[in-house]
Amino acid sequence: MDERTDIELVALIAREGDAAVRILFDRYSPIMLALSRKILSRPDEAEEVVNDAFMELFRKSGLYSAERGHVKSYLLILTRSRSLDRLRQRKSGPRREVARLDAQDESLLTANSRPTDRAEQSEEADRMRAVVDCLPPDERLAIESAYYGGLSHQEIAEKLGEPLGTVKGRIRRGLIRMRDHLRIRDGKSLV
Amino acid sequence: MTSNEIPKDLHELMLLYAADAIDPVDSQAVEEWLASGDPEAQAALEEARLVVMSLLESLEPVTPPAEMWERLELKMLKTSKASSNKQTVKSEATKPARTDRPAPSNHNVANSVPSRPRVSVLSDSTKPVTGETAGSRLTRFPYWRSAVLAASVAAALSVGSYLLSRATFDSKLARFDEAQSELLLKQQAAVEQQCGVLIEQSQQLTEQAEALTQQTQSISGTINVIQQALGEQEKRLAEQSVLIQSMEGRIRASDQTIRLVSAPGVQTVEVAGTKEMPGAVGKLLWDAEAKSLTFSANNLQALPAGKTYELWFVTDPAGPVSLGTFKLETGEGENAGENAGISVGRAIISTRAPLNLTGIQAVAVSLEPISDVARTGPTGPIVMLAKMQ
Numbered sequence: 200m201d202e203r204t205d206i207e208l209v210a211l212i213a214r215e216g217d218a219a220v221r222i223l224f225d226r227y228s229p230i231m232l233a234l235s236r237k238i239l240s241r242p243d244e245a246e247e248v249v250n251d252a253f254m255e256l257f258r259k260s261g262l263y264s265a266e267r268g269h270v271k272s273y274l275l276i277l278t279r280s281r282s283l284d285r286l287r288q289r290k291s292g293p294r295r296e297v298a299r300l301d302a303q304d305e306s307l308l309t310a311n312s313r314p315t316d317r318a319e320q321s322e323e324a325d326r327m328r329a330v331v332d333c334l335p336p337d338e339r340l341a342i343e344s345a346y347y348g349g350l351s352h353q354e355i356a357e358k359l360g361e362p363l364g365t366v367k368g369r370i371r372r373g374l375i376r377m378r379d380h381l382r383i384r385d386g387k388s389l390v
Numbered sequence: 391m392t393s394n395e396i397p398k399d400l401h402e403l404m405l406l407y408a409a410d411a412i413d414p415v416d417s418q419a420v421e422e423w424l425a426s427g428d429p430e431a432q433a434a435l436e437e438a439r440l441v442v443m444s445l446l447e448s449l450e451p452v453t454p455p456a457e458m459w460e461r462l463e464l465k466m467l468k469t470s471k472a473s474s475n476k477q478t479v480k481s482e483a484t485k486p487a488r489t490d491r492p493a494p495s496n497h498n499v500a501n502s503v504p505s506r507p508r509v510s511v512l513s514d515s516t517k518p519v520t521g522e523t524a525g526s527r528l529t530r531f532p533y534w535r536s537a538v539l540a541a542s543v544a545a546a547l548s549v550g551s552y553l554l555s556r557a558t559f560d561s562k563l564a565r566f567d568e569a570q571s572e573l574l575l576k577q578q579a580a581v582e583q584q585c586g587v588l589i590e591q592s593q594q595l596t597e598q599a600e601a602l603t604q605q606t607q608s609i610s611g612t613i614n615v616i617q618q619a620l621g622e623q624e625k626r627l628a629e630q631s632v633l634i635q636s637m638e639g640r641i642r643a644s645d646q647t648i649r650l651v652s653a654p655g656v657q658t659v660e661v662a663g664t665k666e667m668p669g670a671v672g673k674l675l676w677d678a679e680a681k682s683l684t685f686s687a688n689n690l691q692a693l694p695a696g697k698t699y700e701l702w703f704v705t706d707p708a709g710p711v712s713l714g715t716f717k718l719e720t721g722e723g724e725n726a727g728e729n730a731g732i733s734v735g736r737a738i739i740s741t742r743a744p745l746n747l748t749g750i751q752a753v754a755v756s757l758e759p760i761s762d763v764a765r766t767g768p769t770g771p772i773v774m775l776a777k778m779q
Contacts, residue, residue, distance in 0.1 A: 216558050217466045224459060229451030237449060246454065250462045257466050272439070275446050327447030345411035346445060352413065374405035377441045 205270035212260035220257055227271055228253075231278040238282035238347050248285060252277045283349040330380045338373030341366055401434050408438030409445070467562050646740040647684045650675040659776050661753055667691055667773040670735070674753050674776070681743045683713065687755065687774065690718055690735040698760050701739060702768060703778075704752040710767040714741050715758065750778045 201222045203211075211219040228249055235245035252274055256263070263270075331339065344355045352370070356363040400423055406412035407420040423431045650656045656677050663670030672687035685701055693699065701713040716739040754775045756768035 214558065216470060216562065217463050218558075220462070220466065221459070224454075224462065228454045228458070230446065230449060232452040232454050233449040234446060236452060246458045246461075249454070250458065250465065253462055254465055254469070258469065272443065275443075324447050324451075327444040330441075330444040331448035342409065342411070342445065346409050346442070349410070352411070370409070370411050371402055371406065374409055374411075374438075374441060375402060377444060378405060378437060381437075381440055381444065 206263075209256070209260050209263045209270055212257060217257075220253055223256070223270065223274075224253060227274050230271075231274055234275060234278050234347075235282045238279065238286055238349075244285060245282070248281045249278060251281055279346075286349065326384065330377050330384075333380050334373050334376060338369045338376065341369040342373045345370055404431075404434040404438045405441060408435065408442045464566075467566055470562065640738070643684060643738050643740040646682065647675060647686075647738075650677055650682070650684055653677060655679055657779075659753060659778060661685070661687070661755070661774050661776040663689070663774050664772055666757075666771045670755075670774050672755070672774055672776075676778075681745050681747060682741075683743060684738065684740040685713075685753070686736070686738040688736050690737055690773070692735070693718060693757075696760055697757055697770075699737065699773070700756050700758045700765075700768065701741075702754045702756065703743060703747065703750050704754060705747065706749040706751050708749065710754075711744065711747060712765065713743060714739060715760075752777050 201208075203222070205223065205226070208219045208222055231249045231252060232245055235248045236242060239245050239248070255277060256270075256274065263273075334342070340359070341355060344350050344358070345352070348355075350358070352363055352367050355361075355370075356366040359366065400419065403412060403416050403420050404423075407417060412420065424435065656675055659674040659676065661672035661674055667690065669689040670687060670691070671689055672685060675684045677683065690699065698715045698717060700715045702710045703713060704710050716737050719736050719738070752775060754768065754772050756772050757770040758765065758768070759770070
C-alpha cells in the first residue's frame with residue numbers, strides 16, 4: 200500500500216508518469232466507475248469516461264494545486280460532469296431538454312442498484328452510506344434524479360408526475376436531513 | 391454580511407448549490423455570498439460538499455476490468471511520445487530550458503471541469519498558485535551570486551528531472567516496443583505457418599501435374615501406336631485393293647479368253663518372237679465378228695526403264711492400228727507365291743478393235759517409249775510378229 204498522499208502523487212506524475220497515475224487509479228477508479236455507471240448505465244462508456252478523467256489529470260497534473268481541493272473530489276466531479284455530457288449527447292438535445300422516462304433513466308433513478316462484487320467496504324464509506332440511507336425513498340429519488348440525472352426541478356417533476364413544489368421540497372428536505380445527520384455524527388450543533 | 395444577518399435559507403441554498411440542484415436565480419445569491427469573502431460562506435460550502443460526497447460515497451465501488459488500465463496506460467504512453475517529440479523539436483530551436491511540465495498558470499484543473507460557470511464546489515480557495523517565495527532569501531546574497539546559484543539549481547533540477555522523465559519514458563517505450571515486437575513475431579509465425587501450408591499445397595499440385603503429364607504422355611504414346619497400326623492397315627488395304635483390281639482384270643481377261651476359246655468363228659493365231667526377242671511366244675484369239683481379241687505372251691524380256699510393249703494390227707491399206715500397250719505381269723511381293731507357277735515375262739491383254747477395221751494382214755508387238763502422244767505406227771523394234779489369214 201503506497202503511503203504517499205494524493206497531492207504528492209499528482210506532483211509526481213510529470214516525473215513518474217503512469218506509475219503515479221496507477222496508484223491513483225487503484226485508489227479511485229472503483230468509485231469513479233460506480234458513479235459513471237450510475238449515470239450512463241453502460242459499462243463500456245463508463246470505463247471510457249473514467250479513463251478520460253485520468254487522462255485529463257495526467258495531461259494537466261502540472262496545473263494542479265493542493266489549494267484547489269482534494270484529488271478524489273476533483274476526479275469524482277470530473278467523472279460526473281463527463282458522464283452527464285455523454286448522457287446529454289446520447290439524448291441529442293439541449294441540456295435541459297425534457298425527455299421521456301425510459302428504462303435506462305429509471306434504473307438511474309432507482310436507489311440501491313449496487314454491484315455485489317465488492318467484498319470489503321471502508322468504514323468511512325459505510326458511514327457515508329448511512330447518511331444516504333437515512334433518507335425517505337421519495338427524497339432520495341428526487342436528489343439522485345437531480346445529481347445523477349442532471350435534471351432540473353421541472354424535468355424531475357414531469358418525469359415523476361409530481362407538482363414542482365413537491366419535488367423542490369423533497370430535494371431540499373433530503374439535503375437538510377443528510378446535513379443534519381452528518382452534524383449529529385460529528386457532534387455538531389444542528390442550528 | 392455577518393453571521394447574524396445570513397438568512398437560514400442561504401445555508402439551505404448552499405446545499406442545493408453543491409448538489410447541482412439549484413435554480414439559476416438562487417444560484418446567483420449563493421455565488422454573491424461566496425464572492426463576499428465571508429468565512430461562513432466557505433464553511434457552508436465545505437459542509438455542503440461533504441453532504442454531496444456522502445451521496446457519492448454511498449455508491450458501491452465497481453472493480454475495473456484489467457484491460458481498462460491497459461487502455462489507459464497505452465493512451466498515456468502515446469501522449470508522452472507525442473509530447474516528447476514536441477519537446478525535441480522545441481529543444482532544437484532556441485528555447486532556453488527544457489521542462490516536462492507546463493508552465494504555472496492561474497487556471498487550475500478543478501476550474502477546467504466543464505460545468506456551470508461558477509466557483510467550483512471543490513475549490514476552497516480562489517487564490518492564484520504561488521510557490522515558495524525565494525526572494526527574501528535571495529536578498530541575503532549579492533545579486534550575481536543569487537543569479538548564479540538560482541541558475542545552477544534550476545539547471546541541476548532541470549537536468550535531473552529530464553533524466554528521470556527520459557528514463558521513465560524510455561522504459562515505457564521499451565515496453566511498448568517489446569509488445570509491438572511480440573505482436574510482430576506472432577504475426578510472422580502465423581504468416582510462416584500459412585506459407586508452409588501453401589508450399590505443401592503447391593507440392594501436391596506439382597505432383598498431380600506430373601502424374602497428369604505422365605498419363606498424357608502414355609495416352610499420346612498409345613495414340614501413336616494406334617495411328618501407326620492404322621497406317622499399316624491402310625497400306626495393307628491399299629495393297630489388297632491393288633491386288634483385287636489386278637485380279638479382277640485377270641478374271642475379266644480369263645473370262646474373255648474362255649468365251650473366245652469356246653465361241654464359234656474365233657481365229658487363233660500363234661505369234662512368235664522376232665530376232666529382236668527370239669524366245670518370245672504368244673497366242674492371239676480374234677473374234678472378227680465381235681471385233682474382240684485376247685493376246686497372251688510368254689518369255690518376253692523385262693521392259694527397260696521408260697519403255698512399254700504395244701500391240702498392233704497391220705492392215706491394208708490403212709496401215710498399223712494400235713490395240714493398246716501392256717506390261718509384264720509381276721510375281722513380286724506378297725503375291726509371289728500365288729504367281730509362282732506363272733512364267734516370268736508373261737503378259738495378257740484383252741481388248742476390242744475398231745468396228746470398221748478391215749484388211750488385217752498381221753499382228754505385231756513393238757517396244758515403244760512410254761508417251762502420251764498417240765503413234766500412227768511402231769517406232770521401236772518389232773519383237774513379235776505373225777501373219778493373219
